[in-house]
Amino acid sequence: MAKDRVVLAYSGGLDTSVCIKWLMEKYDLDVIAMVGDVGQERQDLEFVRQKALNVGAIESLAIDMREEYVNEYLTKALAANCMYENKYPMVSCLSRPVIAKHLVDIAHQFGAKYVAHGCTGKGNDQVRFEVAVQSLDPDLTIIAPVREWDLHTRADEMKWAEEHGVPVPTTKSSPYSIDDNLWGRAIECGVLEDPWNEPPEDIYTMTSSGYEAPAEGEYVIISFDKGVPCALDGEKMSFHDIILKMNDIAGRNGFGRIDMIENRLVGVKSRECYEVPGALAIITAHKALEDLCLEREVLHFKPIIEQKWATLVYNGLWFSPLKEALDGFCATTQEVLTGDVRLHFFKGSCVTVGRRSEYTLYDYNLATYDEGDTFDRDSAKGFIDLHGLPTRVWARQRHKMQGE
Numbered sequence: 001m002a003k004d005r006v007v008l009a010y011s012g013g014l015d016t017s018v019c020i021k022w023l024m025e026k027y028d029l030d031v032i033a034m035v036g037d038v039g040q041e042r043q044d045l046e047f048v049r050q051k052a053l054n055v056g057a058i059e060s061l062a063i064d065m066r067e068e069y070v071n072e073y074l075t076k077a078l079a080a081n082c083m084y085e086n087k088y089p090m091v092s093c094l095s096r097p098v099i100a101k102h103l104v105d106i107a108h109q110f111g112a113k114y115v116a117h118g119c120t121g122k123g124n125d126q127v128r129f130e131v132a133v134q135s136l137d138p139d140l141t142i143i144a145p146v147r148e149w150d151l152h153t154r155a156d157e158m159k160w161a162e163e164h165g166v167p168v169p170t171t172k173s174s175p176y177s178i179d180d181n182l183w184g185r186a187i188e189c190g191v192l193e194d195p196w197n198e199p200p201e202d203i204y205t206m207t208s209s210g211y212e213a214p215a216e217g218e219y220v221i222i223s224f225d226k227g228v229p230c231a232l233d234g235e236k237m238s239f240h241d242i243i244l245k246m247n248d249i250a251g252r253n254g255f256g257r258i259d260m261i262e263n264r265l266v267g268v269k270s271r272e273c274y275e276v277p278g279a280l281a282i283i284t285a286h287k288a289l290e291d292l293c294l295e296r297e298v299l300h301f302k303p304i305i306e307q308k309w310a311t312l313v314y315n316g317l318w319f320s321p322l323k324e325a326l327d328g329f330c331a332t333t334q335e336v337l338t339g340d341v342r343l344h345f346f347k348g349s350c351v352t353v354g355r356r357s358e359y360t361l362y363d364y365n366l367a368t369y370d371e372g373d374t375f376d377r378d379s380a381k382g383f384i385d386l387h388g389l390p391t392r393v394w395a396r397q398r399h400k401m402q403g404e
């Protein structure tokens with residue numbers, strides 16, 4: 001009888017390689033490996049794909065998800081100025097749903113009943129994969145080998161791998177746990193686990209330190225079309241290419257490093273370092289254009305929506321009704337977000353130094369203190385009388401009570 005099948009999110013690393021063999025042995029399943037290209041640095045996906053077959057997968061697929069990731073995930077994320085705890089532009093939170101979607105598609109394509117991932121039992125990523133898979137197909141069963149097996153240390157895992165014919169890495173492994181994609185890199189573990197330790201320079205690969213950044217700095221103009229980046233310095237470009245270019249520009253100017261204590265959904269505070277040069281610069285520019293084009297009440301209310309959006313997505317609820325409804329709100333606000341923002345990078349900083357739009361709500365004649373002023377000062381007096389009325393009534397009453 002044919003065996004049942006499982007689709008595994010495969011990275012080519014030790015954990016997920018051991019997962020392949022473990023799923024075959026423990027659950028007697030045929031394994032279909034899937035590696036997703038979401039723009040991570042380690043790009044030899046054909047090698048990774050082949051490796052899964054060598055370990056014993058019956059099928060192995062490398063899928064280019066970059067366009068979809070940019071157009072359907074990062075576009076919505078930017079509309080919501082994606083920022084968890086006001087600091088983290090949500091690198092890993094955003095790639096998980098697109099990977100989960102492909103896991104489910106492949107499960108359907110190959111008639112698999114199971115989906116598996118190599119996340120640990122202590123992080124957010126397990127939640128994101130599993131909740132996303134459940135919301136796309138509640139009938140699939142999820143297996144999380146790393147959470148189930150009792151290979152507690154890397155040495156245990158290496159020993160198991162050797163005994164079961166899984167190739168073990170020959171080079172010394174990095175002390176860090178890294179997850180990266182187009183939108184940036186997350187770095188944790190090793191010496192970073194002591195929140196007092198300054199992050200060593202060698203954890204960073206996308207950003208130079210401010211010390212090495214060019215002394216003259218650099219200007220760049222990002223143009224947006226309905227909220228989506230569409231040109232750099234006047235040259236039309238896809239959002240995807242703009243992210244790549246901005247990673248370079250901001251990165252070489254030392255901008256985009258984050259060192260934070262983060263609250264995980266599973267209740268643990270963790271020390272996380274990120275480098276997100278392009279993402280952070282693009283969000284900075286996007287917000288600057290919103291300042292110019294969004295009406296005051298919308299601009300003041302939007303961060304409430306954004307915060308909820310970020311928490312939902314961080315907590316794995318990308319495919320959920322509230323998140324979709326919040327996307328609707330954000331999308332409405334982006335209709336008027338066409339224009340240009342000029343950024344200046346200088347030794348680790350990124351400052352908005354110009355913004356313009358055909359939808360600008362900045363009215364020179366209302367704002368100016370010079371010639372051409374159209375602001376009606378006379379109406380200010382009546383406005384202040386009524387604006388201050390409730391407070392005046394309250395003050396009179398208080399004075400009366402105090403017997404004055």
Ligand code: ARG
Binds near residue numbers: 092093125178179187
């Ligand atoms: N703490 C971040 C998050 O939950 C990053 C997770 C990175 N994952 C990893 N395997 N290093 O979004």
